[in-house]
Amino acid sequence: MSHFLVIVGTGMLEDAVLTWNQQGHTVTVVARKKEKLKRLVSRADFPKRLHIVQSDYLQLEKFKNQLAQLSAPDVIVSWIHRSGNDAIQWLCNHYKVSDTRIAFFHIKGSSAHNPKQNFIPPYSNSIIYHEVILGFQLDSGVSRWLTNTEIAAGVVHAAEQKPPQYVVGTVEPWDKRP
């Protein structure tokens, strides 16, 4: 069984967190609001294996201190907006020298499809870096953004299959995006 560190695990990744918890993994979820975190724990099959950390990744010094107290996870799932790129870089630096290799799933919006807008943090050999790009759905020529259910299922699938890059939905043709 693995230890998943999910930043941010409330919101669209809640079903992914609950799936990993149900599968027997230990999951540590980071988000800002305690009520949302507690509500997530109340929905878990194994609440004792779902740990919460109330933290704001934009308050970097406090975030670093809080996360530095955690034991090293086996898997990091990061849904951190571009404004929090410093937090992503800190995570990669913090786990630079780790006894075991850590799988890092960097969830990104559809704009990451464009290499000029894709932020890939420098990382060491102790990290196995995977990117998960959230695309869109195209049905009979009509496009729409992904639902939370589709996003969570896609991220769970990516964490099982572990490809270097995984697209939830599609990013092609780009001019058909909603």
Ligand SMILES: NC(=O)c1ccc[n+]([C@@H]2O[C@H](COP(=O)([O-])OP(=O)(O)OC[C@H]3O[C@@H](n4cnc5c(N)ncnc54)[C@H](OP(=O)(O)O)[C@@H]3O)[C@@H](O)[C@H]2O)c1
């Ligand atoms: N390609 C696509 O189709 C696509 C891509 C992205 C999003 N979406 C959709 O858009 C919706 C909204 O997206 P979203 O980006 O708001 O994601 P979200 O995962 O639905 O919500 C963001 C979560 O992040 C937490 N959060 C926000 N800022 C934080 C911070 N600085 N530090 C720690 N936690 C923080 C919030 O909880 P707290 O307030 O408790 O911190 C909230 O639970 C999603 O539900 C999804 O369905 C679609």
